[in-house]
Amino acid sequence: MKNTAILTFALLLAACSGGAGNSPSSASTTPTTPSAPSPPAPAKGSPYGQLSSTETALVGTDTDGNGVRDDVDSWVQTTYSDASTRAAASTYVHWLTWTMVRSARAHVTTSEELDAMSESSACWAEKAQATLGDKAPKVAEVEALVFNTYARTKAYLAWDASLNGTPSSFSAAPCEHTSEVPAP
Amino acid sequence: MKNKFIAALVAIVVGLNPLIATASVCNPVVLHLGFTNGIQNTQPEANESLQGLARKTKSRLSSSSRNYLFYHTKGRPGTGSGYSSFKLDVLEVYWLLAKETVGGDPKREAQAMALFHHAIKDDTAQSGGGWLSNGLAWLTQAETDAQTAAFAAATVQNVTGESDNDVKILRARLGNGDQLMMAAHSQGTLWANAALTEFAKQAPELATQVRLSSAGMAASYVWQTPGSAVANKYTTSSGDKVINTIRDFAHARGMAEPREANSSHSISIQGHGFTEIYLDDNEPTGKAFLANFLEGMNQLPLENKLGSVLTHIDLDVNFGKTGQNLLDSGRWTEDFSYQTLLNAEGVVAVAGKETRTSPTAMHVDQTFYCSFVGGTNPNAASQTLPLSVALPTEVTELAISGTVHYDGKLFYVQRIQNVGAQTGFNNWAFANLTVSKTQGVVSSKIEFY
Numbered sequence: 001m002k003n004t005a006i007l008t009f010a011l012l013l014a015a016c017s018g019g020a021g022n023s024p025s026s027a028s029t030t031p032t033t034p035s036a037p038s039p040p041a042p043a044k045g046s047p048y049g050q051l052s053s054t055e056t057a058l059v060g061t062d063t064d065g066n067g068v069r070d071d072v073d074s075w076v077q078t079t080y081s082d083a084s085t086r087a088a089a090s091t092y093v094h095w096l097t098w099t100m101v102r103s104a105r106a107h108v109t110t111s112e113e114l115d116a117m118s119e120s121s122a123c124w125a126e127k128a129q130a131t132l133g134d135k136a137p138k139v140a141e142v143e144a145l146v147f148n149t150y151a152r153t154k155a156y157l158a159w160d161a162s163l164n165g166t167p168s169s170f171s172a173a174p175c176e177h178t179s180e181v182p183a184p
Numbered sequence: 185m186k187n188k189f190i191a192a193l194v195a196i197v198v199g200l201n202p203l204i205a206t207a208s209v210c211n212p213v214v215l216h217l218g219f220t221n222g223i224q225n226t227q228p229e230a231n232e233s234l235q236g237l238a239r240k241t242k243s244r245l246s247s248s249s250r251n252y253l254f255y256h257t258k259g260r261p262g263t264g265s266g267y268s269s270f271k272l273d274v275l276e277v278y279w280l281l282a283k284e285t286v287g288g289d290p291k292r293e294a295q296a297m298a299l300f301h302h303a304i305k306d307d308t309a310q311s312g313g314g315w316l317s318n319g320l321a322w323l324t325q326a327e328t329d330a331q332t333a334a335f336a337a338a339t340v341q342n343v344t345g346e347s348d349n350d351v352k353i354l355r356a357r358l359g360n361g362d363q364l365m366m367a368a369h370s371q372g373t374l375w376a377n378a379a380l381t382e383f384a385k386q387a388p389e390l391a392t393q394v395r396l397s398s399a400g401m402a403a404s405y406v407w408q409t410p411g412s413a414v415a416n417k418y419t420t421s422s423g424d425k426v427i428n429t430i431r432d433f434a435h436a437r438g439m440a441e442p443r444e445a446n447s448s449h450s451i452s453i454q455g456h457g458f459t460e461i462y463l464d465d466n467e468p469t470g471k472a473f474l475a476n477f478l479e480g481m482n483q484l485p486l487e488n489k490l491g492s493v494l495t496h497i498d499l500d501v502n503f504g505k506t507g508q509n510l511l512d513s514g515r516w517t518e519d520f521s522y523q524t525l526l527n528a529e530g531v532v533a534v535a536g537k538e539t540r541t542s543p544t545a546m547h548v549d550q551t552f553y554c555s556f557v558g559g560t561n562p563n564a565a566s567q568t569l570p571l572s573v574a575l576p577t578e579v580t581e582l583a584i585s586g587t588v589h590y591d592g593k594l595f596y597v598q599r600i601q602n603v604g605a606q607t608g609f610n611n612w613a614f615a616n617l618t619v620s621k622t623q624g625v626v627s628s629k630i631e632f633y
Contacts, residue, residue, distance in 0.1 A: 096228070118231050118253065125235045139232040160226045161257050164342075165349035168231070169252045172238075172245060 047094065048101050048184055058100040058155055067094030067181060072145050079137060085127040092124040094181045096146045096156075101184035103159035113182065114168035120181075122174035214246060215363045215484065220254040220350075222370025222400070222458070223273035227255050233458045237367055240463060240474055244481055252357060252364070254350050256375050273371065274315045275339040277402060277430065278303040280374035283343075284404050285440040288381055297340075303437050304336055343378075350379035354394070355387060363393040365481045369458040370426065373403040373418070380407040395480040399462035399473045400424050404440035414483050419473035420445045421461060425454040447472045 047067040048059055060069035068076065068090050076093065080086045095117045102109060121139070128136035147153045171177050217238055221230035231253055238251045256276075282299040286292035307316045358364060368376040376396055384391035384407075391410050398406050398418035406416045420427050422445035434441045447469040455461045464470035 114227070117228075121228055121231050122235050122238075122251075125232065129239070139226075139228045143226065143228065157226070163227055163255060164257050165255065165346040167252065167349075167353045168227070168255065169250045170231070170235075171251075172242070172247050172249050 047181065048098070051101070052104070054151075055101050055104050058104060058152055059097060066090060067097055069093075069097065069146070075145055080128070080131065082131060085124075085131050088120070088124040088127045088175070088178075091178060091181065092120045093142065093146060095120050096142065098181050098184050099159040100147075100152055100155040103155045103162065105184060107184065109159065109163060109166060111167050114163070114166055115170065116179045116182075118168045118170040119174045119177045119179070122170040123178050126174060214248045214250075215244075215365060215481065216250050216252055216357065217241065217245065218252045218254060218364045218366035218394075220366070220368040220372030220376045221256060222372050222402070222456075223277065224270055227253070227257070230255050233369065233463075236459045236463045237477075240465070241365075241477065241481070244478065252353070254353065254366075254372075254375065254379070256346055256372065271316050272335060272339065274307075275304070275336055276343055277371050277374065278307075279336075279339050279343055280371070280378065281402070281404070281430075281434055281439050284374065284377065285438075288378065299437070299439055300336070300340075303433070303439065304333075306437060307433075347375065347378045347382065350375065351383050351386065354379065354383045355390070358387075358390045358393055361393070363484050364395075365477070365484065366394060366396045367477060368396060368398045368401075369462065370400045370456065371402045373398040373401045373406065377403050377405065377407045384410050393484070395484055397473070397477040397480045399458055400427055400456050402427060402430055402442050404434075404442060406443075409483075412483060414479075416480060417476040418443060419447050419462060419469060419476055421453070421455075421469040422448040423454045424456050424461070426456040 046059075046062070046065055048055070051059060060071075062068060062073075063070050064073070066073070072093055073090070076086055076089045080089055098117075099109075125136070143156070147156045217234065219230070219234040219237060221233060225233070234251050234253050238245075279296075279300050282296040282303065283293075285299055286296045304316060354364070366376060366380075373396075376398075380391065380394060380396060383394075388410055392412070395409050395412075396407050396416045398416075399420075401418040401420050406418045408416055420443065424445065427442050427445070431442045431444075433439075449461075449467050449469055453461065461467075461469055462473045465474055
């Protein structure tokens, strides 16, 4: 009996193993060959690697090296009371900051990167909604904080413009699919 | 006695194997959400709108569902400081509306182009400045005109490029038979109409898997799902200042107009925002949009597809002797059951185990993969499972009963027809178990032959 069950099980798995079906990662429609050189090796303490003077100005002072500018870091700590939401918010702000450096380096944002950023955004929103409800800060508020100078806004909008139809998606359980912010 | 029931079980397995081997049926059809944004949204802002929609409709979606953003960008590379992203969005609206005016007919593109340039000229000539010339006081009229002309040409190319991109994404996402319930806000309906019209030409069979619901609609119509008798719907607030302005502008220039408002707020709000106005289910406009959106979901043929949500079948095959009442469990001589247990990804949850359920009966649980959604088409509204049961020699009666479970938020339990006493099987019983789904309602029957 046991053998029969195992045999059947194995047959079934074999029959179905090729059809993963709903994978979020399909072929990107965005060009994948950036013209800019590869990013330099990360410097100690900065998740963005070695920054040019322009990029340094965009990123701002990030004392603890968590990818989030100090004044925005303070806002995150003040706005959210629980560690989990703070972590989700920090990760998302890290992503937003990443867009400026990515823009400055003229690197193409891939659909996969945009998916990862969208998961982070959705996770942050889910946690913020759960703790603050309708009082949870909106994206526009965070954008205003992070992109608070002309140069930062310009870099961000240039990144946004470069997407030019790049698809993205997030899952039904975004907090289970968050990933590290890549090098810009 | 135990060996005889094992033999019966093996016989059923053998009977099922041709169906099991159909690997293509192993991926359940999944309903996804889609969203196309309106003007003046960054990608994260558009994503936020999609997140809001996902929260409102989460109960209708499975854990495998994804939320797809068909993002149309706020600005463009090389925009420069003299021409705002807002103006570029306005140009896109004019061009897309001009194309809708000629029915999207490529042979009439020259006519659309004439309407487009007429709209630009009218806009920039408006007293005090229209949308295209207003807001950048440091530019002269000549500079504005020159930049507008340059960006008008770029807009035509960009619109074509982005629509083509949307179509590619649709094909990639829906190529496996999945379904998409799409919302479009404001200018997003112009994009969605263009892309879905082309998509339906390229892949008519896949286009039946998509429905569209529009909010604050800048377009003159809502794309219609091929083959559906039920129209896709839109919701536009009477106070929506943006749409009212576009409608007036288009009307005055002989262009296709955004459809009339069909909803209103209880208080005077001129707002246009997707989250603030159209997802606010405390107000009539938000309620109307969400009702339309959910109705669109209900119209998707997913409701009639067994393969999409069928996850679990229990069958009890009961043996007895002539004259015994098989409905009376106390008098059953023997019984066993087998189960198919599929999780959301169609993976076997439990593999074979045996338990005894009564002093006189042996209960056997056995699992199968995709067994019941087998056959040739996982999207079929009806599936038939042939059963062949080897009967112990002393058995002259057989009853099959059980439950069919549907997962997701549409959870159905249906008791399968009890066939009552049967005689003359001559040690083998053959039957067809058929499960059908129509308008989301499951029915099932067992027929012996």
